[in-house]
Amino acid sequence: MKKLSVVLTVLACCAMFLAAGPVSAKKFKVAMVTDVGGVNDQSFNQSAWEGHKRAKDELGVKIAYKESKQDADYAPNMETLTDAGYDLIWGIGFLMGDAIKNTALINPDQKYAIIDFAYGDETPKNVGCAVFQEEQPSFLVGYIAGKMTKTNKVGFVGGIKFPLIEKFEYGYMAGVKLANPDCEVLSQYAESFTDAAKGKAIANNMYQQNADIVFHASGGVGDGVIEAAKEKGKWAIGVDKDQNFLAPDNVLTSAMKRVDNAVFDMIRQMTEGKFKGGQAVVYNLSNDGVGIAPTSSKHVPKAILDEVDALVAKIKGGQITVPATKKEYDAFVK
């Protein structure tokens, strides 16, 4: 019996050695620091972690994450991961902009990357930035909402009024107006990315005011928005990920921001020795960095989806520039 187990162990070891040996000469290590939302935020931290997991599966890199509980954790978390000797360290979210820059300056040999933040000309050579044109998918879901509303009234729930979230808001509003110039858009910010109860209250209020579709760009707050839609039998539109699984009968579509794709993309470039430091990479419809959820076809009629496809082509072709700020929006609707 004992002999057998020894033999088996030896065999297993050999097999592992053989399997692991030839695939990669060097095993890369990648880690990420979440923002205060944590790794299970149903939103972009989670999406970023999914990108890491895909990199682990497809590229064989070793991955880890470290959660931040408060603002003051960003810098020390960066330090900790830097000391641990990762090949690439991600900061998830623009809140980490300062922390990454300071750490990057002191550790010029270490590669960093950040989501949703660009330093412009001051980007350190060892930092790669991934930014998104969130207004584009918002525009598309706005168009769907404008076409599908029966009450001529739709809603938007934002997290905290950052320009980043305003990109969602104005892209969405432009889409609605294009589809249905008479449609009214109710817009409100929850001043939080975590308070689901507040999201629910705001959405309920909008439904009571006779809105029938509410789009949210508010992280964890959106859980409440979707719950309100489910209870009231109305439509909600998800964000960042395909959120249809949260309420299959009530999530109409989702404005996807493929943080996972961007993360995977940059990790792959790094493993191939083509890390793009010192600049920002823009993710949009053209490089599949954003889009609408594949489950949209469940509830959205094909005719409308065809129109959306046409819009996508126009945006890619540059015939339509989707507004991302109030100024651009005002010009757009004129």
Add this chain to the structure above:
Amino acid sequence: MTLNREYLKEVFLKGPLGLTVISVVLGFVVGAVVLLIAGFNPIEAYMAILRGIFSKPKYMSYVIIYATPLIMTGLSVAFALRTGLFNIGAEGQFIVGAMVAAMAGYFIHLPMLLHVPVCILLAASAASVWGGLAGYIKARFGVHEVISTIMLNWIALYLSNWSVTLKSFGKQGTGKSYVIQETARVDLFGQWKITEAGIDFIRSHRFWGDILKSPVNVGIIFAIILAFVMWYILNKTTLGYELRAVGYNPHAAEYGGINVNRSIITSMVISGAFAGTAGALQVMGVSHRIAKLAAMEGYGFDGIAVSLIGNNTGIGSVFAGVLFGALKYGGSKIQDAVGAPTEVINIVVGTIILFIAMPKLIRMILQARNKKG
């Protein structure tokens, strides 16, 4: 020798120290069990924590930096508790202190020697008002301070978030305020560190360079001074006598001619000042600005735990704050090192507090052991 041992036994069995030590040990034991159940090796995890605290000078420096605000919010809670009040509002007072310090640090232009004290003073005063308000509401309308301070916490949070939206104070589009003037900062070599000379120094000096990688600041000195101030006020002054009397027995204090209502307000004012100073020093030493808060950051709530572990004393809060800072900073390292969730550290802390709150149980354990031995 025997006398000494007897004495030690006495202190350990009857005093709060033994209770605390046992509670801390039990906390780690329970944490280990949780780790085991979750499928992680507790020894490995705890080694990761120890390495994460002690293996580099920078880490120890970070522990101190994490501990600094917790010591002060701990003092805030402890001061109130010693005078019979439960200040849940240290959180809000911290936020108000941070906000006012950030404003004073940004708007006011003064030489450093004046600017730093002015910022701290303004922040502490504002937080005093915040705490004193809860005291006033209790004294005047009999509303329990737990209720009013919880409300004031939220008001503080939203007030602070609103202030960041002001064009003159908040940097538009970042969700953060402008950074404070250099003359209002209490961290050491903050600007020089990111100059070329500074980066060179950091890269060439192993010990000091490593320490400088963390935002070293003088906050801890303030925290220790405040711990002394608390001890002094409570034990050496007539004010402290009044406050303690009211805390222990308001009926007797009233009988003795002490104005109980005024004492409640005074106590909350001082408690608020401690928490406000914590917020101010966090801004002036570490963050240099405030940011929109998505939720309470928990400095004040952690202060409650620090105060309890520290037996509501000044010196106790200092040690408990360092312990808590170490757990918070070092504890998070089990996440990337062994992949275990940091929640385990929260369980450890929670268990420590639970055991401290059950002194009888601990004494029973101690005495049972004694009988056998």
Add this chain to the structure above:
Amino acid sequence: MNSIDFSHKAVEMVDVVKKFGDFTANDRINLTVHKGEVHALLGENGAGKTTLMNVLYGLYQPTEGAVRINGKPLSVKDPNVAIKNGIGMVHQHFMLVEPFTVTQNIILGNETTKMLGMIDIKKAESEIAALSERYGLAVDPKAVIQDLSVGAQQRVEILKTLYRGAQILILDEPTAVLTPQEIQELVGIIHNLTREGKSIIIITHKLKEIKQVADFCTIIRRGKHIDTVEVDQVTEEDLASKMVGREVSFKVEKDPQPQGDRILEIRDLVVEDSRGIPAVNGLNLDLYKGEILGIAGVDGNGQTELIEALTGLRPAKSGQALVREKEITNLTPGKIIQQHGISHIPEDRQKRGLIFEFDIAENLILENYATEAFSKGFTLDFKRIYRNADQLIEKFDIRPQNSKLAAKALSGGNQQKMIIAREVANDPDILIAAQPTRGLDVGAIEYVHKALVDQRNQGKAVLLISFELDEVINVSDRIAVIYEGKIVGIIDAHDADEKEIGLMMAGGTA
């Protein structure tokens, strides 16, 4: 003499020793109680009476010695074992849930249930009513505890033990909280109980009651068994000297003294109680220097509110109180103490009079911590604070003589000495003493009375409020009887007739 069955030893405690660390609370104490006997346990505060009874009731384990119940050796590990063996205890501080009814309180932890775990309250009520009738307890099973008088609450506690089948009842200081009428009722109840064959142990230090109700008396001093006597064979003085260990005088010695100037004048004073009902209702009274004015009355006739109004602890609704022609109504306690020279020995010494956690020295400066005597600017002057404490401890014989000891570590008598020391050291013009001897043993009472007379002899005015008529008659120069918030008569103590005053206290006319 009750109908005692001497052949039946209900309780035997033999050579019981109980040690707490190095401290021996009970040192070889023997106690035998027969069926149908009332046995008093007499001793000073801290002599070890309550400890002994807690051993019997199972709250403490004896270090040595044996306990036998009805002749059977018994190891009483906890109160449940005691209750099962027919021992019931009525504590000095009642253990009742105030918003519950009598029945709910009595069956608490012992509920009889119907189907599906429903409490059979009807059955319990009728059982309790029957028990109440049998022993003459006059308790309504449906009444809510907080509506009952203290005496009735005590009877509920007695009922509780009976309901659980008690044959041996321990009553811990049962009369400490009762009015004279209620004490008489209690005596009647005790007789009813012994007639039914119950044995009763009374913990007390009131000699008069022992003489009135007990058959035998065991005296304990400093943890040691001094004597067991047949009550009929001894005098109160014998009992007192056995208890204290020296001769005790009951008579308060004081020489006649001419009345001085009027110092306190109360005119039409109205004070409301916490419920907003006028408890002091148009009261008039004058107090003169060099006299002790005793206020006699049954508890709850406005005494508490009167004192609180005079000391600034409760607002006066209308009327005036003047000290040396200066109004003091509705001033703060601090002003009254510091500027008008009123000192106050409070009724509830643990609630008002001291701070448990403070040491003796700190308690001794409760009113004067901020004066020049004990502080410099904002800081306390600990040298002087402890010197002051050492002097007062010496002068007023506070024990143990350790100024750094927390007040909670003192016995009741020494706590009271500490309060008196503080109040007298203030050198007041008026000393208000509210129930100054409540819960104290004979030795301490003697001491307190002497202190009051001392103040009077120095020309101070003393206002004494007590529910013990003996005390009022013994100590006072003049006696004012309070009834329903008014003074209904003032009598010279020389001519005082207990019956007459008792009648006035009950609202009759003299």
